[in-house]
Amino acid sequence: MSDTGAETLVLSVKSRTREITARPSRTLAAWLAGPVWLAGAALTWLWADADDFPATTELAVFMAAIGLVLLVAAATRRLQARAPWAIALGAGLGVWEIVQAKLLLLPRPFFGTPQDLLDVFLTDWPKLGNSLLHSLSVLAVGYTVGSVLGIAVGIGLGRSARFRYWVHPVMRMLGPLPPVALLPLAFVLIPSSWVAGEALMVLAALFPVAVLTWSGIAAVDPALHDVARTMGAGERFLVFRVALPAAMPQIFVGLFMGLVGSFAMLVVAEMLGVKAGLGFYLQWAQGWAAYPNMYAALLVMSVMCTGLLTLLFLLRDKVLVWQKDRLKW
Structure with missing residues (x-):
């Protein structure tokens, strides 16, 4: 076998090894995305708001629906590549909800809540x-x-x-x-x-x-x-x-x-x-x-x-x- 052929074979084996090694982590991330959004929905619904914000129920329903869709996507193996982004978006939305809607840590009206943003799309x-x-x-x-x-x-x-x-x-x-x-x-x-x-x-x-x-x-x-x-x-x-x-x-x-x-x-x-x-x-x-x-x-x-x-x-x-x-x- 020539040197070029040997190098090609080695690179192919390394690439295949990395792909096999990455599969369990991708699968875990895919199954984790749905529960992250469902946890965010439960947090939005069960934790009382710090003020009278609109569309809290609608936001919880929306996040729960996204979580269920992600679970279906994970079951059908359609979420492998996008799973980390789905987790990051769900976690980011949950952090935003805690920081502003539940604890009011940022000054209003400059910083709204996820409920405020959803309410704009629902009403305006x-x-x-x-x-x-x-x-x-x-x-x-x-x-x-x-x-x-x-x-x-x-x-x-x-x-x-x-x-x-x-x-x-x-x-x-x-x-x-x-x-x-x-x-x-x-x-x-x-x-x-x-x-x-x-x-x-x-x-x-x-x-x-x-x-x-x-x-x-x-x-x-x-x-x-x-x-x-x-x-x-x-x-x-x-x-x-x-x-x-x-x-x-x-x-x-x-x-x-x-x-x-x-x-x-x-x-x-x-x-x-x-x-x-x-x-x-x-x-x-x-x-x-x-x-x-x-x-x-x-x-x-x-x-x-x-x-x-x-x-x-x-x-x-x-x-x-x-x-x-x-x-x-």
């Missing part, structure tokens, strides 16, 4: 839902327009020397400028706060997408263009069948950066100008010292942003099958 979900839909609609328009324009500008920069001569200096002057710095000017020049917010989100997405598209097109091997021209390809074919497919990995990096920038600009625009959306809801909650509502809006915003980024990465893996899982999120 119509306003939260409408805010979420408004933010999604605003983000969809600004990000989509900015991304399409960014790809178009990137193609122009990569394929046309004349276009690059006139547009590149403008990009270097305005591109690195944070769009939030243009917020006062945008609200003066554009009467509609909605249009102003959309314009700034377009700028937030346009610059990274344009730069990364240009970089991707510039990095395409010139031999590919030469071969295509030899076979009679025109400029349209070179752009859409050669340059863009080869630049797709870079373009998706730009789309990722543009989406993150659009998120930031969305929240600022809604907090300072647009009279709706999650940013506006956050500002309203802070103004009325409704801190549980503020934390609920932050949680919804986090889920929205994470979900959209995950969808973007799923689309990337679908388009760039040969590079699947190379860019992590």
Whole structure:
């Protein structure tokens, strides 16, 4: 047996040994997650609150339901990898319940209880839902327009020397400028706060997408263009069948950066100008010292942003099958 084969065999045996050794601990953690949540439910139900908090019963029922679901998942062996996180979340929620709901160790109203947060979702979900839909609609328009324009500008920069001569200096002057710095000017020049917010989100997405598209097109091997021209390809074919497919990995990096920038600009625009959306809801909650509502809006915003980024990465893996899982999120 060669040295390489021997090393491969040794590594395989070590990996298998670690996997077998880890199984008992993973199995134990999987069976421990459910009881941790059930213990939290019992604690919430049996230990009297330090004040008259809403939704204590609902919280206990919710935690008990999660505990039962985790037990079923452990029995069907679907909780092996996520068991430590399930334990940590259940234990963290239980500690939060003891510290604030049972002992009131942190100053109110700045620090609420798990009951307060659950009560917001139970009672104020119509306003939260409408805010979420408004933010999604605003983000969809600004990000989509900015991304399409960014790809178009990137193609122009990569394929046309004349276009690059006139547009590149403008990009270097305005591109690195944070769009939030243009917020006062945008609200003066554009009467509609909605249009102003959309314009700034377009700028937030346009610059990274344009730069990364240009970089991707510039990095395409010139031999590919030469071969295509030899076979009679025109400029349209070179752009859409050669340059863009080869630049797709870079373009998706730009789309990722543009989406993150659009998120930031969305929240600022809604907090300072647009009279709706999650940013506006956050500002309203802070103004009325409704801190549980503020934390609920932050949680919804986090889920929205994470979900959209995950969808973007799923689309990337679908388009760039040969590079699947190379860019992590």
